Amino acid sequence: MESILFLACVEADGSLAKAAREALSAAKNLAAGLGGAPLVVGLIGAEVQSAANALAACGAARFLGVAGAEFAPSRYTTDTAAATALAKAAGATIVVAPASSRTNRCLAGAAQRLGGRVDSHATSIAAAADGKISLTRWYYRQRMEGVLTRTARPWVVLLESGCAPAYAGVPGTTTVEAVAVELPALRTTVTGVRAPASDAQTIRPDAKLLFVAGAGWTKKQADGQVHATEAEQLILGFLASAKASLGSTKSLVDLSGEGQAVLKFMSHLNQVGQTGSTPRHPKGLATCCHGEEPHTVGWRFINERRAINLNAACSWAQGKADVLYVADAFDVMRKVNALLSSG
Amino acid sequence: MPSVFHIVVCGSIVPDPLQTLEPITTPTGPALKNELMLPAVLDPWAWHALFEAANLAKNNPGSKVWLVALGPKAKLQQVMMSVAQKAPFELVVIDGPASGFTESAEVASELAAAITSIAGLDKTKLLLFGGWESASRGAGTTLPMVGERLGITDQFQGVDQISVQPDGSFEVLERIEGGKHQVSTCAGAPALLGWATGNLPEPPNNPQVGMANMRTLMPALQKAKPAKVTNTGLAYASVALPKQRRETRIVKDMPADEIAQEIVAWIRAD
Ligand SMILES: Cc1cc2nc3c(=O)[nH]c(=O)nc-3n(C[C@H](O)[C@H](O)[C@H](O)COP(=O)(O)OP(=O)(O)OC[C@H]3O[C@@H](n4cnc5c(N)ncnc54)[C@H](O)[C@@H]3O)c2cc1C
Numbered sequence: 001m002e003s004i005l006f007l008a009c010v011e012a013d014g015s016l017a018k019a020a021r022e023a024l025s026a027a028k029n030l031a032a033g034l035g036g037a038p039l040v041v042g043l044i045g046a047e048v049q050s051a052a053n054a055l056a057a058c059g060a061a062r063f064l065g066v067a068g069a070e071f072a073p074s075r076y077t078t079d080t081a082a083a084t085a086l087a088k089a090a091g092a093t094i095v096v097a098p099a100s101s102r103t104n105r106c107l108a109g110a111a112q113r114l115g116g117r118v119d120s121h122a123t124s125i126a127a128a129a130d131g132k133i134s135l136t137r138w139y140y141r142q143r144m145e146g147v148l149t150r151t152a153r154p155w156v157v158l159l160e161s162g163c164a165p166a167y168a169g170v171p172g173t174t175t176v177e178a179v180a181v182e183l184p185a186l187r188t189t190v191t192g193v194r195a196p197a198s199d200a201q202t203i204r205p206d207a208k209l210l211f212v213a214g215a216g217w218t219k220k221q222a223d224g225q226v227h228a229t230e231a232e233q234l235i236l237g238f239l240a241s242a243k244a245s246l247g248s249t250k251s252l253v254d255l256s257g258e259g260q261a262v263l264k265f266m267s268h269l270n271q272v273g274q275t276g277s278t279p280r281h282p283k284g285l286a287t288c289c290h291g292e293e294p295h296t297v298g299w300r301f302i303n304e305r306r307a308i309n310l311n312a313a314c315s316w317a318q319g320k321a322d323v324l325y326v327a328d329a330f331d332v333m334r335k336v337n338a339l340l341s342s343g
Numbered sequence: 344m345p346s347v348f349h350i351v352v353c354g355s356i357v358p359d360p361l362q363t364l365e366p367i368t369t370p371t372g373p374a375l376k377n378e379l380m381l382p383a384v385l386d387p388w389a390w391h392a393l394f395e396a397a398n399l400a401k402n403n404p405g406s407k408v409w410l411v412a413l414g415p416k417a418k419l420q421q422v423m424m425s426v427a428q429k430a431p432f433e434l435v436v437i438d439g440p441a442s443g444f445t446e447s448a449e450v451a452s453e454l455a456a457a458i459t460s461i462a463g464l465d466k467t468k469l470l471l472f473g474g475w476e477s478a479s480r481g482a483g484t485t486l487p488m489v490g491e492r493l494g495i496t497d498q499f500q501g502v503d504q505i506s507v508q509p510d511g512s513f514e515v516l517e518r519i520e521g522g523k524h525q526v527s528t529c530a531g532a533p534a535l536l537g538w539a540t541g542n543l544p545e546p547p548n549n550p551q552v553g554m555a556n557m558r559t560l561m562p563a564l565q566k567a568k569p570a571k572v573t574n575t576g577l578a579y580a581s582v583a584l585p586k587q588r589r590e591t592r593i594v595k596d597m598p599a600d601e602i603a604q605e606i607v608a609w610i611r612a613d
Binding site: 075108117118119121134138142144145149190193195201203204267268269270271292293294306317320324326327331332333335336 | 360361363364375444451479480481483484485486487490491492498517519520522523524525526527529531576584585589590592593594596600602603606607610
């Protein structure tokens with residue numbers, strides 16, 4: 001009989017992120033698919049009671065918690081020890097956790113301590129009618145999708161965000177069993193977060209739209225000139241009024257490194273694609289991107305996609321976007337911004 | 344006084360990102376069509392880790408860099424011809440599959456054993472580097488498990504910067520959500536850093552470095568031990584390319600005004 005642990009780290013304000021509530025739905029669904037396998041909730045954080053209360057109606061058999069000031073920051077030593085202790089206390093054969101920078105850092109190490117196996121970046125985990133559990137994830141930078149099964153336990157699974165509906169049960173009151181963790185002497189101190197200045201804050205994981213900029217924005221235009229300043233204004237103006245997140249092709253971020261006339265707010269963190277990220281947003285608009293076929297995986301997880309390019313052969317569009325506007329992105333975005341700002 | 348680090352970079356090869364990849368089924372599980380014929384490169388984030396390692400070693404005299412690779416040795420040899428021009432390192436090879444479909448826990452076991460057997464490696468000076476994710480499995484699970492096996496419990500992932508202090512402690516910047524970095528300080532080695540892009544450009548080719556590396560490269564390839572990677576308990580039901588090809592509506596000769604209206608209506612629609 002499988003025994004499932006839903007494992008999550010609590011946010012600084014005591015709540016659970018949406019991705020965590022999504023992973024809980026997936027864990028519940030898995031437990032139900034296994035004919036009612038026991039589900040245990042395991043929480044890590046400075047304080048876990050309010051998060052547990054929010055999940056009171058989720059049907060968990062037990063609520064376990066590792067709490068205390070040492071467990072507030074996102075840190076390998078403390079998180080790995082806490083996750084390992086929770087999985088042991090729960091007697092878990094399967095651990096389902098939301099993927100985040102924090103859990104991605106610590107859970108492979110926890111799987112190793114538990115003598116188990118781990119799969120990160122899972123896009124689904126579910127049981128078939130015969131009780132066989134299948135997990136789906138992508139390989140070769142989102143270029144092919146694999147479905148796998150495992151016999152080894154415990155099996156630790158990190159579920160990507162946006163792959164299950166977020167749990168939204170009625171809050172209540174529940175009792176959290178405190179799980180003790182023995183920590184080694186701590187050698188790492190988390191001192192803070194470095195964020196770009198708010199006007200340069202261009203990455204917004206929760207945005208409805210991803211705006212992808214390609215190197216075309218910095219190329220010579222019809223008048224033989226480069227218009228980097230206008231490109232910068234148009235892109236920033238659009239991001240602000242559409243509340244969009246900014247992605248970039250590799251070429252464009254690499255140009256910044258080479259000191260060419262470029263968009264100052266662009267960094268490697270914006271890069272999408274094979275050696276960048278593959279963000280998830282409901283909509284995406286690619287502008288001035290050409291790219292070779294393998295690199296357009298940057299928008300593998302964007303649902304509705306449109307592109308603007310002077311060249312109809314643009315590989316971000318043909319067969320990959322729903323609409324391709326063969327047009328000058330400067331002209332179009334100037335007008336889009338005017339429309340957006342006129343309300 | 345500069346600190347002395349023993350920096351081990353774990354990294355192997357992946358198909359050149361420009362190649363078209365097609366999965367096939369073999370008796371031992373999924374693989375890529377013509378896998379051994381595809382041109383290969385050093386895994387991009389491990390590549391960055393290697394530059395960072397070389398830079399750190401250069402700035403901390405007495406430090407040394409090893410590159411530990413589990414991959415098919417003939418293919419590794421080809422890739423090393425160009426990698427060797429970039430940075431001084433000593434190669435350690437385990438001969439086996441570099442496929443994305445191999446079990447990361449088994450790969451970690453092989454890498455940890457190879458690192459443990461490096462003569463002259465001082466674990467108290469060890470900085471274990473690698474890419475935070477490969478371009479093959481793309482999991483970010485191998486390195487933490489190697490670290491665990493070596494008893495390294497200060498681990499960082501998505502690293503873009505390390506700044507070493509005179510006492511050997513260091514500050515690390517790790518990528519977190521929303522285009523931000525988490526800042527941490529660590530008392531010093533031993534520690535593990537899974538690198539993202541970092542800040543360093545690709546170093547120029549240096550034929551002298553290449554010559555020096557060659558002296559250890561060939562013997563390392565010759566004495567490569569075969570890896571035991573059997574994917575025990577792991578089975579793939581399928582591996583497939585996404586089938587969906589979108590019917591792209593191509594809009595030509597529409598005035599920019601109208602395109603803008605269409606785009607704004609689309610953005611505003613739920
Ligand atoms: C190891 C490796 C890893 C890679 N990883 C990635 C990755 O992670 N992500 C990635 O994106 N790429 C990646 N690449 C691919 C690479 O860098 C591509 O060459 C790049 O993505 C193409 O960049 P681009 O589309 O911005 O620009 P270009 O290929 O220069 O295309 C510019 C486009 O802009 C259009 N344009 C110009 N002016 C206008 C205008 N006024 N209006 C409309 N359109 C205009 C042009 O028609 C053209 O199509 C990788 C390559 C390698 C070798």
